[in-house]
Amino acid sequence: MTTARGPFGSPSPDMAVYVISVAAELTGLHPQTLRAYERMGLIAPGRTPGGGRRYSHRDLELLREIADLTSAGIGLEGVRRILELDNQVNALRARNDELVAELAATREALGQALAAARGSSPNKLPVLRGPDPGQSLMVWRRPR
Structure with a gap:
């Protein structure tokens, strides 16, 4: 309880x-x-x-x-299915909110890394570190 x-x-x-x-x-x-x-x-x-x-x-x-x-x-089996679908929709909305927040944080971090890299060599690309120590995001630019 x-x-x-x-x-x-x-x-x-x-x-x-x-x-x-x-x-x-x-x-x-x-x-x-x-x-x-x-x-x-x-x-x-x-x-x-x-x-x-x-x-x-x-x-x-x-x-x-x-x-x-x-x-x-609506019959009880229909009610059961509606409730299951409603729970799925709620779970997907919550996951979508998490992903939107994660994307916004990644964009912000990328913007900060790019701003910091502007003064350095043009061949030096920023590396973003994720929340976990083993995670990182590499930004690649194609040579011109």
Whole structure:
């Protein structure tokens, strides 16, 4: 069970704090529906040492999303696939953000290396060192 706290001491969105009856009431779903969704692998609530289910705020949002999709006529296998694709999209967006930041840092380092090399010999090319000691980037210029 997550014990992290958000700002001002409030529970983090991932902290499993809601018992099944409260989660059912907050989402408008029956407790048996929540259990069925767990059996199907659509949701994975936290567990107490005694085995009781505890739902986080993020779990409640997911349950509401599942309820919205099923009420729109989408079957549970369709819901499962939509959730998988949504997770893939989120992971790809995060990776894209990482790559954009890495590219910006590389461009900045290359710009600094080129600026430092301007005063030296035209045949001397900058070598950029990566974050790992064994990494480097060589910039090649074709002879004219």
